[in-house]
Amino acid sequence: MKKLINEPGDVVSEALRGMAAAHPDRLRVDHENRIVYRKDGPRPGKVGLISGGGSGHEPMHGGFVGLGMLDAACAGEVFTSPVPDQMMAATRGVDAGAGVLHIVKNYTGDVMNFEMAAELAAADAGTEVLSVVTNDDVAVQDSLYTAGRRGVGVTVLLEKIVGAAAEEGRSLQEVADLATRVNDNGRSMGMALTSCTVPAAGKPTFELADNEMEVGIGIHGEPGRQRLPLAPASEIAAMLVDPVVGDLPYQQGDAVIAFVNGMGGTPLIELYLMYNEVAQLLDRAGITVARSLVGNYITSLEMAGCSVTLLKADDELVRLWDAPVNTPGLRWGV
Amino acid sequence: MKKLINEPGDVVSEALRGMAAAHPDRLRVDHENRIVYRKDGPRPGKVGLISGGGSGHEPMHGGFVGLGMLDAACAGEVFTSPVPDQMMAATRGVDAGAGVLHIVKNYTGDVMNFEMAAELAAADAGTEVLSVVTNDDVAVQDSLYTAGRRGVGVTVLLEKIVGAAAEEGRSLQEVADLATRVNDNGRSMGMALTSCTVPAAGKPTFELADNEMEVGIGIHGEPGRQRLPLAPASEIAAMLVDPVVGDLPYQQGDAVIAFVNGMGGTPLIELYLMYNEVAQLLDRAGITVARSLVGNYITSLEMAGCSVTLLKADDELVRLWDAPVNTPGLRWGV
Amino acid sequence: MEVGTFVSWLRDAASTMHDNASYLTGLDSAIGDADHGANMDRGFQAVVALLEESSFESVDELMKKAGMTLVSKVGGASGPLYGTFFLRFGTALAGVSPITAEAVGEAFRAGVGGILQRGKAELGDKTMYDAWAPALDAYDAAVADGSDLAGALTAAAEAAAKGRDATVPLVARKGRASYLGERSAGHQDPGATSTTLLLESAARTLA
Amino acid sequence: MEVGTFVSWLRDAASTMHDNASYLTGLDSAIGDADHGANMDRGFQAVVALLEESSFESVDELMKKAGMTLVSKVGGASGPLYGTFFLRFGTALAGVSPITAEAVGEAFRAGVGGILQRGKAELGDKTMYDAWAPALDAYDAAVADGSDLAGALTAAAEAAAKGRDATVPLVARKGRASYLGERSAGHQDPGATSTTLLLESAARTLA
Numbered sequence A, B: 001m002k003k004l005i006n007e008p009g010d011v012v013s014e015a016l017r018g019m020a021a022a023h024p025d026r027l028r029v030d031h032e033n034r035i036v037y038r039k040d041g042p043r044p045g046k047v048g049l050i051s052g053g054g055s056g057h058e059p060m061h062g063g064f065v066g067l068g069m070l071d072a073a074c075a076g077e078v079f080t081s082p083v084p085d086q087m088m089a090a091t092r093g094v095d096a097g098a099g100v101l102h103i104v105k106n107y108t109g110d111v112m113n114f115e116m117a118a119e120l121a122a123a124d125a126g127t128e129v130l131s132v133v134t135n136d137d138v139a140v141q142d143s144l145y146t147a148g149r150r151g152v153g154v155t156v157l158l159e160k161i162v163g164a165a166a167e168e169g170r171s172l173q174e175v176a177d178l179a180t181r182v183n184d185n186g187r188s189m190g191m192a193l194t195s196c197t198v199p200a201a202g203k204p205t206f207e208l209a210d211n212e213m214e215v216g217i218g219i220h221g222e223p224g225r226q227r228l229p230l231a232p233a234s235e236i237a238a239m240l241v242d243p244v245v246g247d248l249p250y251q252q253g254d255a256v257i258a259f260v261n262g263m264g265g266t267p268l269i270e271l272y273l274m275y276n277e278v279a280q281l282l283d284r285a286g287i288t289v290a291r292s293l294v295g296n297y298i299t300s301l302e303m304a305g306c307s308v309t310l311l312k313a314d315d316e317l318v319r320l321w322d323a324p325v326n327t328p329g330l331r332w333g334v
Numbered sequence C, D: 001m002e003v004g005t006f007v008s009w010l011r012d013a014a015s016t017m018h019d020n021a022s023y024l025t026g027l028d029s030a031i032g033d034a035d036h037g038a039n040m041d042r043g044f045q046a047v048v049a050l051l052e053e054s055s056f057e058s059v060d061e062l063m064k065k066a067g068m069t070l071v072s073k074v075g076g077a078s079g080p081l082y083g084t085f086f087l088r089f090g091t092a093l094a095g096v097s098p099i100t101a102e103a104v105g106e107a108f109r110a111g112v113g114g115i116l117q118r119g120k121a122e123l124g125d126k127t128m129y130d131a132w133a134p135a136l137d138a139y140d141a142a143v144a145d146g147s148d149l150a151g152a153l154t155a156a157a158e159a160a161a162k163g164r165d166a167t168v169p170l171v172a173r174k175g176r177a178s179y180l181g182e183r184s185a186g187h188q189d190p191g192a193t194s195t196t197l198l199l200e201s202a203a204r205t206l207a
């Protein structure tokens, strides 16, 4: 295992200390509870947005805390959902009287822990809590009979868009409905060139030969749906774009926010190259790119690979996407 | 070689196409000459800033083109300096009557090619050209008798700060003097956990065992000064910070911009963890962090590793650092 | 049965999870996200820390606090599931004295009910429930057959082990392994494995 | 000597660089940035493309254009250095007829002077100059001894090869290899190697 770390068990808490030190102007970190808060929150009357999940997906979620996005993020151990105590503390910490939305990625652990937290928070402080569960990963098949699809890239877009809506002063129900709408209009698919290594495990989660790739991976270093021979970027782009486009389906004339995401170990030069392929495929399908995002935003430790997310975007979603945001991970308009 | 690419020879041009597609609002790309231009430039009376270098360091330099930073960036082949024709075209393209500053990293190839371009541009169009050569890498020893120190992390900080000064309408000489001052006050040192693979070469530039690291590397996948046993992050941080601090030297009471940079394959969680170590070391040395930057900004393809850059910063430099910038790689205040 | 006996179970379970951490994580690498061993170990170490700090008057208090500790320290899927098991197990024993094999059986049933309610798994979904369900049945059957607590727990642990082994060929329908579809077949479920370890520990210590 | 002879040199050099691209890149991996072979190959392929597109009346025009093509297509350290060599080589032959061994010697000297002026390397810095300098001396000595062009070029190529081999133990003081300090010793300089290939090609084709 080659990582810039000290003890595997200290990775999350030390990285949080680094975040706090690097962004003293914008973030406040509760190290005891491993919660990243907006420094300038909570703003009275604004719906509080919290998310959280296992660590190892940086900048998500802590890097998306700030004006126009999240009010707080709970950091679990690497790839392990945070616990209800964290979510309850964060819920209390961001409640400014207008209720709190929990943004949860659809993993059994995340869902159960957030559920317990919401039950306890409601009983405990009387805070109104609604939840939205993201589940945009089309790689998961037969999802009706299983734990369902994973929440992946759409989570990033949703946190931005819903964050902007909350900033406008919308009600909890409105914010939650918008979140549902974003999730419903988004789809993703990912692939890996390499595995990643969970620090506590000390060795790669899976082994891939030099001429192999995994298609249909999530963001937890889990193997994908299929192991295939390594292919050129143009073919990989089609393997990701086609199932995404076909699933919603996105149609000729649709406008989308197109998001090419790196899994953590893939450099920007390759992501831009992939974006070139994706843009061409969308163009051929008659789908217009209203906005785009290219970079490492929802990662899987040092895994090499990428994912493609499309979000069907009407004028309102684009306007909310363009609204000011000031977080370590996404920033514009401020 | 596991990369998201098509033909190795097409990597640079396809990535540039992706950049152009992803940032149509801000960038204009001359694909023939491989030059990334600011869409809204040149602004009459503003000194033009151009830089360039081999590709494989993304987001540098193309990702630093935009308001408050570069006017144009020339992209060479992977790790190969661009050619004088590109620099001449870019110089002409950004010349708005106030002259052009060439920001050159100190590598024999970059220096010679920029030199030829400056000679030709002066003879050709009568454009006034000044150059600044960055050489902040303290890993290079005996630099008086050699090609000198490499230009690394300071280049990013310099492009930001000098870009802000050019935006204020300063003269070419003033902008060049500021650039020299930034370079003189900055120092860097880097290390690698893994090699990278130049696409055309098809295999890693060097091999490292699982328990080894290279200390004193540059940004071209070249081996470093020393191969050492893998060490905890705290020790690695000291190996990077101590020679940097000792070289200028940075002293108790100094304020710095502190920059922990990833080499491309190291995820943000590790960079924040490293920043935590660096911040502690600086704190112990009585050095104040005025501003910080943590992320993958000047990379070496998919190499895992990091570098530490310090820039001694007075109020003016901090003010210019804080000035608005709108590039794909760095953005705030707009 | 004394509080101390249940303390012994928790301590034995903790050292079992610690010793098997990389084994469990290895199983989770194949069809999950390589953290199950670390999760169980972290959780039970926190339970041990709890035992060092506090002393408990009653079994129900001990078990509930252990459950809350697991909920608060494990995270992931296994945290709420094991946490709920112990919470319900403890709650079922509140005010119960003496703690007979029947009483433990009631608590066992309540705990497994909690896992079912939280996780909504069905038999054959390739989860820890595939070990818990046959274990509970075997326990009940043994007690009905006149077995004492030790015997019933031994029967439960053996049934759990069979359930665990039976997860190998299954295609997962719950938890992370379900993302793998057909590729999940041929691998043993990590949670069913840790459940078996927990019940083997109970059979060793509760008597 | 005809333009065609020099065209043959460039074509032969191009196929030599192509065949040796991964060898040169391999050398550059050890003490540089793993691109020297790709750089030389890209540059000389562009020269071949130039030869396909245009025809040249005079050797000086051909050599200058080849030099400009290398400057425009290679980049890195080797682009300006080899480009300058051919530019100066061509310039020195402007209006010279017939092109004798002495005239080629003058052009050779001008080209190497250009490399020295651009790169500012000294003998023993572990650069291509360590091949060029002894090659030029050997050429001059051979011509002074009455050797013809072919003989002088053969002597030059042999001296370049010796100079190339002599770079192995050196600690680099110029170019990327200098960053390695002592670790650069024990490796053959890529540029000195490509220079030797270029001169061997000249010895094969210019006569």
Ligand SMILES: Nc1ncnc2c1ncn2[C@@H]1O[C@H](COP(=O)(O)OP(=O)(O)O)[C@@H](O)[C@H]1O
Pocket (backbone or CB within 6 Å): A079, A080, A081, A108, A109, A110, C028, C032, C033, C035, C036, C039, C040, C075, C076, C077, C078, C079, C081, C115, C118, C119, C120, C121, C126, C127, C128, C129, C174, C175, C176, C189, C190, C191, C192
């Ligand atoms: N819905 C569920 N019901 C019962 N058990 C489940 C369910 N989902 C997952 N599990 C169990 O949890 C185990 C994984 O636990 P763990 O790795 O600690 O959490 P995570 O899956 O969040 O990483 C699985 O092996 C499975 O036995």
Ligand SMILES: Nc1ncnc2c1ncn2[C@@H]1O[C@H](COP(=O)(O)OP(=O)(O)O)[C@@H](O)[C@H]1O
Pocket (backbone or CB within 6 Å): B079, B080, B081, B108, B109, B110, D028, D032, D033, D035, D036, D039, D040, D075, D076, D077, D078, D079, D081, D115, D118, D119, D120, D121, D126, D127, D128, D129, D174, D175, D176, D189, D190, D191, D192
């Ligand atoms: N200052 C110099 N003078 C002469 N030759 C040099 C100088 N610097 C580098 N070289 C030569 O250039 C070669 C490397 O060329 P290349 O790999 O194409 O460029 P880069 O070093 O920019 O990647 C070295 O092996 C060396 O022979």
Ligand SMILES: [Mg+2]
Pocket (backbone or CB within 6 Å): A054, A078, A079, A080, A081, A109, C033, C035, C076, C077
């Ligand atoms: Mg997990």
Ligand SMILES: [Mg+2]
Pocket (backbone or CB within 6 Å): B054, B079, B080, B081, B109, D033, D035, D076, D077
């Ligand atoms: Mg190079």
Ligand SMILES: [Mg+2]
Pocket (backbone or CB within 6 Å): C028, C032, C033, C034, C035, C036, C076
């Ligand atoms: Mg797991």
Ligand SMILES: [Mg+2]
Pocket (backbone or CB within 6 Å): D028, D032, D033, D034, D035, D036, D076
């Ligand atoms: Mg090179």
